Amino acid sequence: xxxxxxxxxxxxxxxxxxxxxxxxxxxxxxxxxxxxxxxxxxxxxxxxxxxxxxxxxxxxxxxxxxxxxxxxxxxxxxxxxxxxxxxxxxxxxxxxxxxxxxxxxxxxxxxxxxxxxxxxxxxxxxxxxxxxxxxxxxxxxxxxxxxxxxxxxxxxxxxxxxxxxxxxxxxxxxxxxxxxxxxxxxxxxxxxxxxxxxxxxxxxxxxxxxxxxxxxxxxxxxxxxxxxxxxxxxxxxxxxxxxxxxxxxxxxxxxxxxxxxxxxxxxxxxxxxxxxxxxxxxxxxxxxxxxxxxxxxxxxxxxxxxxxxxxxxxxxxxxxxxxxxxxxxxxxxxxxxxxxxxxxxxxxxxxxxxxxxxxxxxxxxxxxxxxxxxxxxxxxxxxxxxxxxxxxxxxxxxxxxxxxxxxxxxxxxxxxxxxxxxxxxxxxxxxxxxxxxxxxxxxxxxxxxxxxxxxxxxxxxxxxxxxxxxxxxxxxxxxxxxxxxxxxxxxxxxxxxxxxxxxxxxxxxxxxxxxxxxxxxxxxxxxxxxxxxxxxxxxxxxxxxxxxxxxxxxxxxxxxxxxxxxxxxxxxxxxxxxxxxxxxxxxxx
Ligand code: OXD
Ligand code: MN
Numbered sequence: 398x399x400x401x402x403x404x405x406x407x408x409x410x411x412x413x414x415x416x417x418x419x420x421x422x423x424x425x426x427x428x429x430x431x432x433x434x435x436x437x438x439x440x441x442x443x444x445x446x447x448x449x450x451x452x453x454x455x456x457x458x459x460x461x462x463x464x465x466x467x468x469x470x471x472x473x474x475x476x477x478x479x480x481x482x483x484x485x486x487x488x489x490x491x492x493x494x495x496x497x498x499x500x501x502x503x504x505x506x507x508x509x510x511x512x513x514x515x516x517x518x519x520x521x522x523x524x525x526x527x528x529x530x531x532x533x534x535x536x537x538x539x540x541x542x543x544x545x546x547x548x549x550x551x552x553x554x555x556x557x558x559x560x561x562x563x564x565x566x567x568x569x570x571x572x573x574x575x576x577x578x579x580x581x582x583x584x585x586x587x588x589x590x591x592x593x594x595x596x597x598x599x600x601x602x603x604x605x606x607x608x609x610x611x612x613x614x615x616x617x618x619x620x621x622x623x624x625x626x627x628x629x630x631x632x633x634x635x636x637x638x639x640x641x642x643x644x645x646x647x648x649x650x651x652x653x654x655x656x657x658x659x660x661x662x663x664x665x666x667x668x669x670x671x672x673x674x675x676x677x678x679x680x681x682x683x684x685x686x687x688x689x690x691x692x693x694x695x696x697x698x699x700x701x702x703x704x705x706x707x708x709x710x711x712x713x714x715x716x717x718x719x720x721x722x723x724x725x726x727x728x729x730x731x732x733x734x735x736x737x738x739x740x741x742x743x744x745x746x747x748x749x750x751x752x753x754x755x756x757x758x759x760x761x762x763x764x765x766x767x768x769x770x771x772x773x774x775x776x777x778x779x780x781x782x783x784x785x786x787x788x789x790x791x792x793x794x795x796x797x798x799x800x801x802x803x804x805x806x807x808x809x810x811x812x813x814x815x816x817x818x819x820x821x822x823x824x825x826x827x828x829x830x831x832x833x834x835x836x837x838x839x840x841x842x843x844x845x846x847x848x849x850x851x852x853x854x855x856x857x858x859x860x861x862x863x864x865x866x867x868x869x870x871x872x873x874x875x876x877x878x879x880x881x882x883x884x885x886x887x888x889x890x891x892x893x894x895x896x897x898x899x900x901x902x903x904x905x906x907x908x909x910x911x912x913x914x915x916x917x918x919x920x921x922x923x924x925x926x927x928x929x930x931x932x933x934x935x936x937x938x939x940x941x942x943x944x945x946x947x948x949x950x951x952x953x954x955x956x957x958x959x960x961x962x963x964x965x966x967x968x969x970x971x972x973x974x975x976x977x978x979x980x981x982x983x984x985x986x
Contacts, residue, residue, distance in 0.1 A: 417510035425548015447731040453718035466597035482853030515545040517692035522787025528563035543695040565601035583613040609851035625677040626654035633666035642796035643845040655710035661932035670781035688789035702737040723749040725763035735764035799826040805879040810921040814865035817875025819977035855969025918984035
């Protein structure tokens with residue numbers, strides 16, 4: 398238990414507010430966690446799975462109305478409304494404290510308050526930050542113990558008089574969807590989440606702290622908190638280069654982060670190493686380059702669609718010490734199942750709602766589409782040996798991407814940093830009408846941060862530009878990829894998955910100045926012969942050309958869409974980005 402004065406003072410205030418029967422301090426020991434696992438099985442909160450097949454694994458079901466992040470009920474409570482910006486919901490902090498405190502009041506009566514000291518980033522890293530989460534849920538404690546570093550070791554590195562830590566209060570209350578609020582108070586370093594018990598809303602270290610609060614801290618302190626995977630690519634000479642990549646949710650970030658190189662690449666000695674699958678904190682290092690750490694300690698991945706073909710590394714990662722949420726309980730052997738795991742759904746199953754479910758006859762999905770695994774990063778067969786390095790890894794390239802049936806080529810490189818910021822700011826995904834070949838509705842999601850930026854997005858773009866000025870010549874190169882172009886039948890053209898390494902290879906070759914490229918109105922695209930297609934079946938250079946194409950007509954429409962989107966930001970849109978848009982239009986003439 399800490400001696401930090403501000404922590405203890407806050408704790409007393411929160412205890413007086415929520416009135417727990419007792420307070421338990423999480424020390425991070427295996428004994429304590431094991432005791433909690435037992436207690437949660439006794440109450441039915443979790444189910445212990447087959448320990449021979451899935452050692453240390455458990456199943457949990459959330460309330461039916463509480464299965465995903467709730468963007469409409471997520472608020473940035475900055476003092477001034479204009480500081481939250483046009484892309485966030487805003488409420489006045491005083492009003493919200495009053496409302497949230499009235500909801501949370503006495504809500505721990507008859508319950509235990511768990512105090513979780515946690516570190517985002519390796520404990521003691523100069524880039525790590527500390528948070529305290531108070532929760533009434535053992536499920537939250539056990540998930541936090543996987544997703545973050547928790548316990549006494551964290552407290553040992555927080556000086557007694559430091560106020561540099563994030564306050565997090567979680568109260569499950571009655572999981573009443575009408576009174577559910579996920580609120581951030583950036584100026585107070587505080588998060589309050591009430592009436593939910595679902596991961597993204599209640600594991601406060603993740604989206605709430607590591608993105609929303611941290612993006613605000615990053616702006617003020619001169620670093621960046623981004624919704625990005627971090628990946629190391631080792632070449633046959635044993636050199637490892639690191640890239641980060643931002644994609645909107647459901648574009649395969651975890652798959653890219655854990656990809657398996659194509660056979661030909663494996664034979665030559667290429668390897669891929671995972672540093673992170675969701676969040677990157679990036680700082681200018683002592684050598685002037687950009688260095689990234691993954692602030693998390695586990696993966697909170699979407700289960701459906703994860704299988705030995707799509708992402709074997711992720712599946713293997715979930716085979717021990719994992720908490721599954723809202724998947725199918727396979728009663729045949731007390732294991733789990735989800736759509737897309739294999740073609741053998743259990744006949745004797747329980748669906749995510751807790752009802753008997755026969756996968757052979759059911760006409761409804763057994764696992765919730767947003768069902769999850771919470772798995773320790775150290776289980777991952779391709780986890781990087783730099784994962785725990787508090788200094789992070791140096792970043793050669795930053796990659797943006799989205800799901801676009803047309804318009805956006807397989808890959809292009811921005812002309813320079815500011816052009817790259819523009820490329821990130823116009824990121825978009827289409828709603829997946831792709832299957833029918835129709836072009837879906839475009840949803841802009843700048844840097845994949847739309848739901849996660851804790852302040853005005855116009856200022857966020859400005860912060861990116863400032864970071865580029867700091868980095869100068871040493872700035873990573875910025876690229877955009879699109880694995881999702883479709884043919885006239887709506888079929889994906891690029892094979893994706895491990896073959897994406899072919900594109901990453903070109904990206905690294907560009908970073909090292911090893912290949913030329915074609916100048917287009919939007920940036921540089923590859924000379925088709927510079928993408929290695931060796932070993933690819935049913936895919937030739939002519940097909941490649943079709944997905945490298947930049948159609949000025951489609952881009953003119955895109956520019957009009959960008960202009961409309963940019964209007965939202967008013968005078969907080971940096972001049973540099975206005976100029977970038979003007980240049981794009983000019984280039985398309
Ligand atoms: C996530 C998300 O859960 O981005 O990581 O939605
Ligand atoms: Mn995410």
